[in-house]
Amino acid sequence: GEKVEQHESTLSVREGDSAVINCTYTDTASSYFPWYKQEAGKSLHFVIDIRSNVDRKQSQRLIVLLDKKAKRFSLHITATQPEDSAIYFCAAGNYAQGLTFGLGTRVSVFP
Amino acid sequence: NSKVIQTPRYLVKGQGQKAKMRCIPEKGHPVVFWYQQNKNNEFKFLINFQNQEVLQQIDMTEKRFSAECPSNSPCSLEIQSSEAGDSALYLCASSGDWGSQNTLYFGAGTRLSVL
Numbered sequence: 536g537e538k539v540e541q542h543e544s545t546l547s548v549r550e551g552d553s554a555v556i557n558c559t560y561t562d563t564a565s566s567y568f569p570w571y572k573q574e575a576g577k578s579l580h581f582v583i584d585i586r587s588n589v590d591r592k593q594s595q596r597l598i599v600l601l602d603k604k605a606k607r608f609s610l611h612i613t614a615t616q617p618e619d620s621a622i623y624f625c626a627a628g629n630y631a632q633g634l635t636f637g638l639g640t641r642v643s644v645f646p
Numbered sequence: 647n648s649k650v651i652q653t654p655r656y657l658v659k660g661q662g663q664k665a666k667m668r669c670i671p672e673k674g675h676p677v678v679f680w681y682q683q684n685k686n687n688e689f690k691f692l693i694n695f696q697n698q699e700v701l702q703q704i705d706m707t708e709k710r711f712s713a714e715c716p717s718n719s720p721c722s723l724e725i726q727s728s729e730a731g732d733s734a735l736y737l738c739a740s741s742g743d744w745g746s747q748n749t750l751y752f753g754a755g756t757r758l759s760v761l
Contacts, residue, residue, distance in 0.1 A: 569749065578648070578737065579752040622687070630744055633679065633702065636689035 537562040539627050541637030548644055554612040556640045558625035561606065565627040568601060568608045569634070573622045582623075583610070615644045649673065650753035652738050653720075657758045659728045667756040668720040671740030677701075678721050679750060680713060683735040695721065696744065728760040 542557040560568075569584035585592045585599040585608065592599050598611040608627075612619055622641050628634040651670040659665045671678050680692040693703035695715040703713075710729075715721040725732055735755045742748035 571752070578754040579739075580648070581749055581751060584749060624687075624689075633691050633694060634750065635691075636681075639687045 537565055537627055537632055537635040539625060539635045539637045541625055541640055543640045544638070545641045546643070548615050548642070550615055550617060550644050550646050552615055554615055554619070554642050554644075556610045556612075556623055556625065556642070557607065558609065558627070558637050559605075559607045560627040560635075562627070562632070563603075563606070564629055564632070566629045567627070567634075568599070569626050570597075570599065570610050571624045571626070573624065573639070575621075579624065612642070615642075617644050617646070620644045648751045648753060650738055650740050650751055652736075652753035652756050654756060655754060657756055659758065659760050661729060661760055662727050663760075664724060664726060665728045665732070665758055665760070666722060666724040667736055667738075667758070668722050669738030669740075669753055670720045671715075671738070672751055675740035675742055675751075677741040677744040677748075678715050679739045679741070680723050681737045681739065683737055683755070685734070689737075692723070694744075701744075725758075728758070730760050733758055733760045 538561045548554045566587040570582045571579040583597045596613045601608045622639040624639045625637045626634040649672040676697045679694040682690040693713045694701045713723045737755045739750040739752040741750045
């Protein structure tokens with residue numbers, strides 16, 4: 536089955552700088568790559584996704600990149616703000632296999 | 647904000663007891679997933695439904711776990727005989743037609759503690 540590795544377990548960034556979280560996956564059949572944010576004691580909140588028919592997507596301060604050859608995708612949080620502090624999870628999958636999640640990256644934004 | 651409603655938020659059971667949790671998917675969403683998130687942030691897929699039909703489920707689910715999504719009633723996940731290792735956050739998520747890879751929206755979860 537699919538395996539998703541989330542490379543950074545923690546990330547500390549100065550407010551205003553960019554944060555980058557990298558994930559790799561194993562199954563070439565995966566075609567859908569969402570990102571979720573989880574704040575302490577709360578559930579997963581959808582932030583952005585990318586599908587395999589594109590290699591870049593942007594939503595406000597969030598950019599996701601997908602490199603299908605390398606089986607790698609990344610989340611870029613630009614101009615970070617204190618409210619960006621949370622655990623971010625990447626996931627990969629498709630209709631047949633559902634979603635497989637990474638172990639999360641704890642992002643801390645400091646002043 | 648997600649409109650997936652999960653109850654109860656917290657559930658405390660003794661070993662061997664039944665544990666039942668419920669989920670109301672977002673209106674109009676025919677697809678429901680159940681995941682287990684443990685304290686190490688590992689997600690384990692349990693089962694998913696399209697309307698009332700099971701699409702996939704893992705072996706663990708087939709033995710002690712049961713789930714259903716009846717029409718016009720909340721979906722439910724029940725553990726027949728709870729074990730300490732079942733202590734986790736149980737997350738329900740719903741989506742539009744999953745074949746079109748619509749976004750999965752998660753509820754707040756039910757945190758199960760098995761003493």
